[in-house]
Amino acid sequence: MKKIILLGFLLSSCARGTIPTLEDIASGDAAVVDLGHALNRHNPYWPGPVYEPFQFKIIATLEKDGVYSGAFSMPEHLGTHLDAPNHFKLGQKAVDQLELSELVAPMAVIDVRSVVQGHSDYQLSLADVEAFEKKHGPIAEGTVVFALTGWGRYWNDFARYKNQDTLGRMHFPGFSSQAVSFLLEQRRIKGLGIDTLSVDFGPSRDFEIHHLVHGKGGYHIENAANLERVPSKGAWLLSAPIKIEKGSGGPARVWSAWRR
Ligand SMILES: [Zn+2]
Numbered sequence: 001m002k003k004i005i006l007l008g009f010l011l012s013s014c015a016r017g018t019i020p021t022l023e024d025i026a027s028g029d030a031a032v033v034d035l036g037h038a039l040n041r042h043n044p045y046w047p048g049p050v051y052e053p054f055q056f057k058i059i060a061t062l063e064k065d066g067v068y069s070g071a072f073s074m075p076e077h078l079g080t081h082l083d084a085p086n087h088f089k090l091g092q093k094a095v096d097q098l099e100l101s102e103l104v105a106p107m108a109v110i111d112v113r114s115v116v117q118g119h120s121d122y123q124l125s126l127a128d129v130e131a132f133e134k135k136h137g138p139i140a141e142g143t144v145v146f147a148l149t150g151w152g153r154y155w156n157d158f159a160r161y162k163n164q165d166t167l168g169r170m171h172f173p174g175f176s177s178q179a180v181s182f183l184l185e186q187r188r189i190k191g192l193g194i195d196t197l198s199v200d201f202g203p204s205r206d207f208e209i210h211h212l213v214h215g216k217g218g219y220h221i222e223n224a225a226n227l228e229r230v231p232s233k234g235a236w237l238l239s240a241p242i243k244i245e246k247g248s249g250g251p252a253r254v255w256s257a258w259r260r
Pocket residue numbers: 077081082083222249
């Protein structure tokens with residue numbers, strides 16, 4: 001009898017897996033982590049002549065106007081944001097054209113923090129992916145694969161976060177093309193995520209990773225927060241980018257949920 005009860009328990013827990021229901025999330029029964037940084041004028045942004053910091057001004061106050069209201073402006077690719085496939089490729093979807101179903105995906109979080117220490121220009125390698133799969137099994141089709149580099153700890157220090165040398169070239173970790181080609185071709189992933197300014201490492205000039213992923217219709221989540229609080233496997237990604245018509249991406253509420 002005990003064996004039957006145990007078997008029943010095992011079967012039901014396997015069937016449930018780690019997928020939280022919407023009810024689990026709404027009731028607080030699921031584990032949820034906010035993967036976004038709050039927007040403010042101190043946020044890091046892409047250091048180019050056409051980019052600007054986040055700006056916010058109060059346009060009405062309760063004291064004076066009886067209503068509190070603000071107005072903001074920002075580049076699409078500032079803060080925790082989504083890169084739409086048309087960011088680097090003609091004919092690919094704009095941010096408003098992404099299906100909502102595309103914005104829900106299993107997450108894999110590959111921890112490369114120990115290698116990144118002392119090697120700012122590290123690129124997550126195929127060997128890192130293979131080591132991850134050896135431990136956690138093959139990455140499922142439709143997954144969004146995140147690199148946990150630990151770079152998020154510099155978020156509140158723009159100079160450290162972009163880490164420019166005397167020539168202005170940035171130094172922060174990203175993905176290698178070998179790893180990403182494997183993930184796209186052999187695992188058919190939906191996209192990538194990272195806790196730095198870009199999925200391409202800092203010194204990149206050709207943005208090869210952007211071309212590879214967007215060429216396959218995939219998207220990125222950049223400047224992700226709190227990745228260290230998400231399990232390596234079993235969590236789900238939920239992204240809600242702003243719906244800018246023909247936008248190349250945009251600020252997004254991004255979070256992760258899994259069944260406790
Ligand atoms: Zn971007």
